[in-house]
Amino acid sequence: MTTDTHEPQGAGDMRRRGFLRGAALGVGAVGAVAGGAAALTGATASAAAPGATGSPRVAFHGPHQAGIAQSVVRSTAFLSFDVTAADRRELTELMHTVTERARFLTAGGTPAALGITDSPSDSGTLGPQVPGDGLMVTVGVGASLFDDRFGLKDSKPLRLTGMPAFDDDDLQPAWCHGDLSLQLSAPNPDTVLHTLRDIARHTRGGMQVRWRMDGFTSPPRPSGTPRNHLGFKDGTANPDVSDPAVARQLLWVDGGGEPAWTTGGSYQVVRLIRMLVEFWDRVSITEQERMFGRARDTGAPLDGVHEFDTPRFAQDPTGDVIPLDSHIRMANPRTAQTADSRILRRGYNYDRGMDSNGNLDMGLIFVCYQQDLERQFTAVQKRLAGEPLVDYISPFGGGYFFALPGVKDRSDWLGSGLLA
């Protein structure tokens, strides 16, 4: 598709706009521009495409959304929205708009030229050309979307519910749940914020932010999996979902009694977990390591040497080396029976200033994906109940969502299977 701007919109139409501000589409970097460039001067598409920051674009179209199977990147914003669209038609329009903006912002290109008809179509915070910059946009739907408002009651994913309060949670209602989830991830925070600003501008009438948490991933210190605010590497034991068999077993929904439209999607759990870092810093290193079951410096299991050594729980049945109540042992006992309860973690650190008592307010945006909420996240969470670590953390928000299947091609849109 080469001509975003000359498609079905009528001549002279300012092409703004449906119920929402609508999509004043820009010119895709790889579409019209590159084609035109080659025609005019023989320049190659790559020469014509802007790529200032050098981050490779992540494909927008495919059977799955971006931002799930890919590795975490440096910067993210996680948002929950309440839908204010009045009916199903407006909700459909909202999803079209989100899709169009995400498609353009992911591909990058020149923002639409609106002449004297409007204020500029782009905030300009990424410069005159939107670079793409490895942006990943991931959209999910919450259980509340399937209430009476939009006639979706019969389409709810089988296992989608509101997030319950677990034993050690201290949930704040204003930081929980939501009709939609939106995660924006990119190598640079300006790209994330530009995307958020753009999508919000185009959807003000259709949805309102319920809560938002920005996050980041640290670089490897000094190597391996990035560390969280507790100083430990976080995500070492993630399943290798680049193996299609593993992804099929653990990650993607495909049948199993689920509504047909859910195929290619995945259950998304987000938990906002405050880390009491001052308290944690007053705990001895031995105790810290025994809570996790890993060495802080290397990330290795306490019975190993290197980060990715496999702990041998069977050879330590009484927990002399890796305590029985350590985090890694309770979360993933590495038995045949627990193999299918593994989850794909994509956590980000957050930092949001100070607490009222003068302590640092920081923690983890825990995000995980799984094929089956009950079989995976809930099972893990129940195993973790009462682990020693709970004294140093406080889950206060988040929600359960279902990450929609991918957008197949240019004619497809997020939620098409659900709403069409």
Added chain:
Amino acid sequence: MSAEPEPAPAAGPRADAEPAHPIPAEPVTGADVDPSAAAPADAADAADAADESAEPAEPATTNEPEPETAGTDGPADSDESAEAEADPEAQAEPGPVPPVATASAPERPETSRGKRARRWQITAAAAAVAAAVTAGVLVSAGGHGRSDADGTTHVAADGLPHTAVDASPGSCGLGWGGSGQAKPRPGTQVFDLHNSAASATEVDLIDPRTGKIYGEVEGLAPTTSRPMLVDLGSGTYAFKCLQEDTDAVTGPTVKVPGKAAQGPATLPVNQHQLIPPTLSYQRWIGSRMTELARDTGVLKNDIDRGDLTAARRDWLTGHLVYERMGAAYDTFGDADGVINGTVALDPDAVHDPDFTGFHRIEYGLWHGRSAAQLRAPAAGLDKAVRDLRATWSTRRMDPASMGLRAHEIIENAEQFELTGRTDYGSGTNLATARANIDGTREILAELDSLLAPRDPGLSRLDASLDRATADLDAQDHDGTWTPLDRLTQARRERINADFGDLLERLAPVAAILDVRRTA
């Protein structure tokens, strides 16, 4: 003190029509002169005047700039503008009235709401075009922001085709479409406009058949180039060069072939066209002032006789009348701060003697103050309103601000009412927001004849206004309004969504009604 404020001291709308010319960027002289009298220089002059690199060696005769075809500024103007411009007196008189009165009152602890004194020259289009300036080194231009005017189109580092075009009156629009020049093409592209003349110029890319503007660059300095980013479909186009102190010149008409849909464009609005709606609006404001003075008199009487229950009711009535007049704050000058000012968030600020007006009285009425304590503020408010009304007939609203006010009323409502910033105890922010919608509707109604042919989003704007109105009205319980903090989360999100949507639809109104020179 007359019962009905006259719109102007001098009789007749023409005297009224004299606006305070806000900023002298638009040359008044010559604007009403028949542009055909000032035909562009001939090709030889143009070649002399032009930057050598921007000038084709032998301009094709079919490519010469053409003078305007008529005494008006061509088909760009709708009928009403032609009428306005046909009246030389409309601009002949000097403007004795200062331009927009400032809303700031330095001696006050805090001014009233933050009306932005936005200058109309700062246009959306200019901002959009500016985006391309930093696009990077242009392939053909070595970073000078222009391509060689060698009759070709180059693809620059921004990935867009760039075409160099001259924008001086003598060679306006030369560089594309003629023989030996760059071939017209549809799509998003950049024209690198070069001003080879001796004074600054404004450049529009228009469809000469309709007069619609597709792109605009203002204040193009002599010997400089700036990019114009446009989205062109199949159709006819011409550059229009409006050099300072010179009549507009329209360059050759160029046809873009094919069947591509045309990009966004609309008709410009000039100052003359905005004068009638401004006058009409000013008269409407005059009527509201009469209503307001009656209401503040009632409020004063309530307080004087110690009936604070009645005072709380009548306070709201009067305050909402004032809030409906939202589009006129700038014109009220310092009086706005006296009548409707707020104070800093510091808890002691409410005791500042300079805290006056509606919000001062509101604070007292809803914080257990006695009638005796409120007598002076009530009398002060009533006096300020009557003084304002008495001087209203001598005030002039700036026509150029009409479009800005149309969206800034709601911008202010979102910023100060939907956040509760202006609440001093009455919990009536939603009522105020509702009154602000009334005020916006009034100004939009005045502008409708200009907007209808220019803004295809009007019906959706109306729908957005209706939705916001309905959601606010649902919080009006027989004159008692739900305070912001008592709204359910869903209701509050819905109202926020209504206003967010409304604001996005009002932004084009301001952009389209930006005053533009048309001749």
